[in-house]
Amino acid sequence: xxxxSQSPSNKVTExxxxxxxxxxxxxxxxxxxxxxxxxxQGLEFLIYFQGNSAPDKSxxxxxxxxxxxxxxxxxxxxxxxxxxxxxxxxxxASSQGSGxxxxxxxxxxxxxxxxxx
Amino acid sequence: xxxxxQAQTEISVVEKEDVTLDCVYETRDTTYxxxxxxxxxxxxxxxxxxxxxxxxxxxxxxxxxxxxxxxTSSFNFTITASQVVDSAVYFCALSGYxxxxxxxxxxxxxxxxxxP
Numbered sequence: 193x194x195x196x197s198q199s200p201s202n203k204v205t206e207x208x209x210x211x212x213x214x215x216x217x218x219x220x221x222x223x224x225x226x227x228x229x230x231x232x233q234g235l236e237f238l239i240y241f242q243g244n245s246a247p248d249k250s251x252x253x254x255x256x257x258x259x260x261x262x263x264x265x266x267x268x269x270x271x272x273x274x275x276x277x278x279x280x281x282x283x284x285a286s287s288q289g290s291g292x293x294x295x296x297x298x299x300x301x302x303x304x305x306x307x308x309x
Numbered sequence: 310x311x312x313x314x315q316a317q318t319e320i321s322v323v324e325k326e327d328v329t330l331d332c333v334y335e336t337r338d339t340t341y342x343x344x345x346x347x348x349x350x351x352x353x354x355x356x357x358x359x360x361x362x363x364x365x366x367x368x369x370x371x372x373x374x375x376x377x378x379x380x381t382s383s384f385n386f387t388i389t390a391s392q393v394v395d396s397a398v399y400f401c402a403l404s405g406y407x408x409x410x411x412x413x414x415x416x417x418x419x420x421x422x423x424x425p
Contacts (some may be wrong), residue, residue, distance in 0.1 A: 225413075234400065234417035248412050283354070294404045295342050295361065298413065300354035 194218075196301035198284050204307045205274055213269045213304045215284030223289025224267050225298060226259060230280045238282075241267060242289055274308045281305050311336045313403050315416035322391055323424050330386045330399050330419045338362075338405030343377065343384045348398040348418070357399075360384065391423045 197216040205211050217224050226238040237251040241261045252258070256274075261267040271278055281303040287296035312335040322328045334343065345357040358368065360377050368375045372389045388395055398420050404413040 227415075235402075235415040237412050237414070240412060251412070281352070285354075294406050295359075296404075297344065297356050297359050299356065300346075302351075302353045 196284055196286050196299055198282075198301040198304050200304060201302065202305045202307075204309065206309050207276060208273055210270065210272045211274055211306065213271075213282050213284075213306070215267045215269070215286075215301060217265065217267070217284070217286030218299055221286035221288055221299075222264060223287045223293050223296060224261060225285040225287075226267070226269050227283040227285065228253075228280045229283055229303070235283065238269070240293075242293060271306075274306075276308045279306055279308045311338075311403050311405055311414040313401050313414050313416035315399075315401055315419050317419045318417070319420045319422070321422045321424065324393060325390050326423075327387060327389050328391050328421065328423075330388075330401075330421065332384045332386065332401030332416060334382050334384065334401070334403045336403060336405045338407050340406035342404045344402040344404070344413070345375065345384075345386050346400045346402065348400065350397070354400070357386075388421075391421075393423050393425055396421060396423045 199214045222243055224241040227235040229235050239246055239259050240248050243264050244261050256272045259269045283300055283303045285298035285300045287298045314333045341362045343360045346354045347357055348354045365377050374387045376385045398418045400418045401416045402413045
């Protein structure tokens, strides 16, 4: 597609439920990133994919968080047994990932606003 | 470790004033990239500029200009003759060659409000 898309745009869930957040990167972009932005805060890095593999999972806050990417395209971020502190906007970005990913410009999606009641 | 500091949490100016957003960074990498992004009220981050550590030339794009100084580890952003549409949160980010490639470090952002 023309840009990064994310779904759903808003998600309200009850504490303890599992949620899945989806990201569709820009066509042809091999690198994909997930960030979390809490209210009034900066961006917290969660995980990054190069193709289908995740070289860096160091940002995942706990083992309740997991992410996968299939076919080098769509990625899903799953949060199990959600807690109220998981409430945030989850942003996805993609970049060309042409071997110099550290130099890439990242293009961001509109985000998914997650509210855990 | 990488760190980006945007000391100005909020700035408020009146339209047509010039405003400078500060960004100071720390990295052990000698090769790195710096970025500025804009997040308008609609929420989607928009890329503004990318600058590599070997290029200290200042850059001007319309009303926007960027001043990169390695000696002070700063990459400041100036908006000339600000407009209401410039109201947004602005983020400075750093990505280092050796420091977890792919893991960009973002500052906490500066909220700019331009009043008519």
